[in-house]
Amino acid sequence: MSVTLRKLKENFGGALFDLGSAFGDDFAVVHKDRIVEVSQALRDDPDLRYNFLIDVTAVDYPQRRPRFEVVYHFFSLPLRHRVRLKAPVDGSDPEVPSLVPLWKGADWFEREVWDMFGIRFAGHPDLRRILMYDGFEGHPLRKDYPVNRRQPRVGPRN
Amino acid sequence: MALNTPAGGFFASRLDRMIGWARKYSIFQYPFVTACCGMEYMATACSHYDVDRFGAGMPRFSPRQADVLFVVGTISHKLAPTLKMIYDQMCEPKWVVAFGVCTCTGGFYDNYATVMGIDTIIPVDVYIPGCPPRPETVLDGLMKLQEKIQMGGGGQGSGNWAADN
Amino acid sequence: MNDELLETSTPVATNRMLLSFGPSHPAMHGTIKIDVELDGETVVDAKVEIGYLHRAFEKSCEQGNYMHSIPYTDRLNYVSPLICNFGYAQAVEKLMGIELTERCKYIRVILSELSRITDHLTCIGASAMELGAFSVFLYLIKAREYVYELIEDVTGARVTVSFVRIGGVKADFPQGFEEKTRAVLKKTRLVLDEVDRLLTKNRIFYDRMRDVGVCTRELAIQYGITGPFLRSCGVEYDVRKVTPYLVYDRLDFDVPLGERGDNYDRYLCRMREMEQSMRIIEQAFDRMPQGEINADFEERPIPAAEMRDLSKFGVTEGLVRRQVAAEPTLSGSERAFGNLVNIQNRKVILPPKDETYSNIEALMNHFKMVMTGHGLRPPRGEAYAAVEGANGELGFFVVSDGTDRPYRVRCRPPCFPTMAALPHLLIGYTVADIVPTFGSVNMIGGELDR
Numbered sequence: 001m002s003v004t005l006r007k008l009k010e011n012f013g014g015a016l017f018d019l020g021s022a023f024g025d026d027f028a029v030v031h032k033d034r035i036v037e038v039s040q041a042l043r044d045d046p047d048l049r050y051n052f053l054i055d056v057t058a059v060d061y062p063q064r065r066p067r068f069e070v071v072y073h074f075f076s077l078p079l080r081h082r083v084r085l086k087a088p089v090d091g092s093d094p095e096v097p098s099l100v101p102l103w104k105g106a107d108w109f110e111r112e113v114w115d116m117f118g119i120r121f122a123g124h125p126d127l128r129r130i131l132m133y134d135g136f137e138g139h140p141l142r143k144d145y146p147v148n149r150r151q152p153r154v155g156p157r158n
Numbered sequence: 159m160a161l162n163t164p165a166g167g168f169f170a171s172r173l174d175r176m177i178g179w180a181r182k183y184s185i186f187q188y189p190f191v192t193a194c195c196g197m198e199y200m201a202t203a204c205s206h207y208d209v210d211r212f213g214a215g216m217p218r219f220s221p222r223q224a225d226v227l228f229v230v231g232t233i234s235h236k237l238a239p240t241l242k243m244i245y246d247q248m249c250e251p252k253w254v255v256a257f258g259v260c261t262c263t264g265g266f267y268d269n270y271a272t273v274m275g276i277d278t279i280i281p282v283d284v285y286i287p288g289c290p291p292r293p294e295t296v297l298d299g300l301m302k303l304q305e306k307i308q309m310g311g312g313g314q315g316s317g318n319w320a321a322d323n
Numbered sequence: 324m325n326d327e328l329l330e331t332s333t334p335v336a337t338n339r340m341l342l343s344f345g346p347s348h349p350a351m352h353g354t355i356k357i358d359v360e361l362d363g364e365t366v367v368d369a370k371v372e373i374g375y376l377h378r379a380f381e382k383s384c385e386q387g388n389y390m391h392s393i394p395y396t397d398r399l400n401y402v403s404p405l406i407c408n409f410g411y412a413q414a415v416e417k418l419m420g421i422e423l424t425e426r427c428k429y430i431r432v433i434l435s436e437l438s439r440i441t442d443h444l445t446c447i448g449a450s451a452m453e454l455g456a457f458s459v460f461l462y463l464i465k466a467r468e469y470v471y472e473l474i475e476d477v478t479g480a481r482v483t484v485s486f487v488r489i490g491g492v493k494a495d496f497p498q499g500f501e502e503k504t505r506a507v508l509k510k511t512r513l514v515l516d517e518v519d520r521l522l523t524k525n526r527i528f529y530d531r532m533r534d535v536g537v538c539t540r541e542l543a544i545q546y547g548i549t550g551p552f553l554r555s556c557g558v559e560y561d562v563r564k565v566t567p568y569l570v571y572d573r574l575d576f577d578v579p580l581g582e583r584g585d586n587y588d589r590y591l592c593r594m595r596e597m598e599q600s601m602r603i604i605e606q607a608f609d610r611m612p613q614g615e616i617n618a619d620f621e622e623r624p625i626p627a628a629e630m631r632d633l634s635k636f637g638v639t640e641g642l643v644r645r646q647v648a649a650e651p652t653l654s655g656s657e658r659a660f661g662n663l664v665n666i667q668n669r670k671v672i673l674p675p676k677d678e679t680y681s682n683i684e685a686l687m688n689h690f691k692m693v694m695t696g697h698g699l700r701p702p703r704g705e706a707y708a709a710v711e712g713a714n715g716e717l718g719f720f721v722v723s724d725g726t727d728r729p730y731r732v733r734c735r736p737p738c739f740p741t742m743a744a745l746p747h748l749l750i751g752y753t754v755a756d757i758v759p760t761f762g763s764v765n766m767i768g769g770e771l772d773r
């Protein structure tokens with residue numbers, strides 16, 4: 001077991017649903033309310049030093065309860081390791097705490113997740129659509145959004 | 159112009175041809191470059207393929223100074239109003255070239271974000287298919303456009319320009 | 324009356340002006356909108372609006388099978404499509420536990436580096452042109468054209484290549500490719516040398532790039548910026564060095580670093596990186612395992628259709644061992660080449676093209692691979708793989724539910740964080756600095772908006 005997983009297990013045992021390593025990637029499934037705390041520990045712990053927030057995204061599992069999974073990828077340049085955190089979020093009123101206070105880069109990534117999946121980030125300074133336009137209804141990357149339902153602003157509608 | 163008097167008709171047709179000839183070698187294009195097709199647009203414009211040979215080497219980045227609108231690359235619904243606005247700002251006579259299959263028909267992007275062919279928004283004169291079209295295809299399309307310009311009148315979208323004349 | 328007017332109107336000095344760059348502005352190559360607020364000539368605020376080229380890459384990938392996503396990955400970063408191809412394949416291969424053949428790894432390295440060269444050439448050319456150095460643009464595009472010819476020789480296409488296959492690549496290098504590449508590198512070096520002499524010590528260029536658009540390393544790390552941009556701030560992070568993939572750990576190359584993180588450093592980093600890429604290519608050619616191409620075939624290759632007809636008439640003697648020539652666009656994907664380049668798992672990779680055209684087993688295999696519901700099925704799970712794209716860490720996160728369609732494909736675009744940080748690079752500088760700064764960070768629309 002890698003340092004990251006051991007540390008996470010020691011310090012946040014109660015906040016984790018699952019942790020392990022699959023296909024060569026370390027991952028941990030974290031309770032969504034503790035995500036800020038855990039990420040901060042990843043960043044500030046001298047044994048972990050995850051200084052890059054590489055990516056924030058989400059996956060939609062309509063059959064599962066809870067429905068969404070917000071996925072974070074971290075990378076540590078000094079120690080050269082990577083970890084993936086996943087936070088399950090309920091489908092009816094999806095909301096996760098924002099990581100913007102820790103990493104400025106989280107800003108746009110979280111806006112994109114809001115735009116594509118409709119997951120809100122509590123404490124985000126400016127949660128607007130980023131890729132789609134105002135007036136677009138729905139969140140296109142959800143599995144129940146049909147791939148070719150267009151909402152044109154000029155020209156014919158389909 | 160009056161075509162029923164022989165002399166006048168003769169003169170008008172010569173003048174049209176003259177104007178067409180002059181126009182076809184002074185294509186001031188507005189490149190509306192958005193995506194991957196822009197790579198081939200660049201390649202065509204540079205020294206290897208050299209569109210300047212066809213008098214189209216002078217891009218004008220103001221729609222008011224351009225007479226051919228090159229739409230190069232995928233148009234999304236977010237961008238579509240901008241394209242329409244640019245087209246409306248161009249002075250007549252004006253022509254539109256759809257560069258790449260994305261602008262012709264939507265190409266293989268058939269989804270919620272993309273416009274299925276710019277001809278659903280603005281009229282198009284020349285379609286250059288290919289994903290992206292090779293520079294040779296582009297030059298071919300450009301020559302087709304020149305023929306069309308030579309034939310006189312404005313492009314598809316130039317309203318009543320030809321009729322008024 | 325005039326006095327009254329003067330009193331009521333705000334003084335000129337504090338008059339803020341709003342200026343909207345884009346989405347269709349010649350310098351905003353690709354499509355992006357920057358709303359800047361100016362005080363006189365100084366930028367006091369900037370807002371970046373993206374999404375004008377959103378083409379639903381991630382949603383489209385969920386519609387087809389694993390191979391159907393490959394053409395979509397070309398169009399992510401269309402200036403260096405091969406790297407995107409390989410990045411995607413790498414994620415799927417990680418999920419399936421595939422170990423590539425040695426020659427394939429070298430092929431991928433060589434093509435990635437060629438792609439990186441085209442990307443940097445385009446970036447420097449375009450940003451120099453925006454500063455008025457039009458001839459530099461022409462020279463660099465000329466060099467890019469040489470590289471495009473090479474890429475076309477291998478892949479059959481100039482821009483949208485779709486060259487990768489899960490577990491291999493479409494075809495081997497054509498004959499004489501190595502010599503041709505070396506010749507092209509030589510010509511490219513000449514062009515770069517010329518450009519170096521035109522730009523690097525050029526007073527105008529230097530003054531407009533130096534100390535403009537400065538980014539500190541803390542800010543860059545905060546935003547998750549990677550690639551040449553991060554390296555220009557002095558942070559040594561290159562995926563090829565830090566978490567090596569393919570055969571990068573066996574090749575000898577340097578990671579050029581900048582100091583100040585300004586436009587000029589970004590330009591220098593790119594220039595030096597091209598040199599390193601060329602070094603990598605040359606080494607890779609030296610170390611690449613050579614195939615015994617055509618070793619056990621003496622007779623001339625026989626066209627696939629002719630072979631099929633012969634066997635229909637019962638002329639089968641020695642036929643199995645004859646080399647079959649598929650049509651020219653498929654050359655390089657025949658048995659003799661394919662076995663060397665691609666892995667030998669028939670549940671993963673399409674059979675060699677000459678076999679598909681000349682025997683029934685391979686044809687059935689081919690059909691099975693491309694039929695909906697059959698074909699490539701990675702095990703249930705998820706994997707993230709990162710490659711060093713031309714702009715930074717290009718990551719693919721692939722989720723599989725055990726069927727032949729990707730459940731979710733996520734691309735981690737390297738441009739995205741740089742664009743998020745762009746306001747910091749613009750605020751405080753003058754309006755004329757917007758264009759060089761924007762040019763030097765190298766935004767690629769397809770990758771940014773996906």
Ligand code: SF4
Nearest residue numbers: 194195258259260289
């Ligand atoms: S036609 Fe092809 S190359 Fe051109 S913009 Fe569309 S996808 Fe890109």
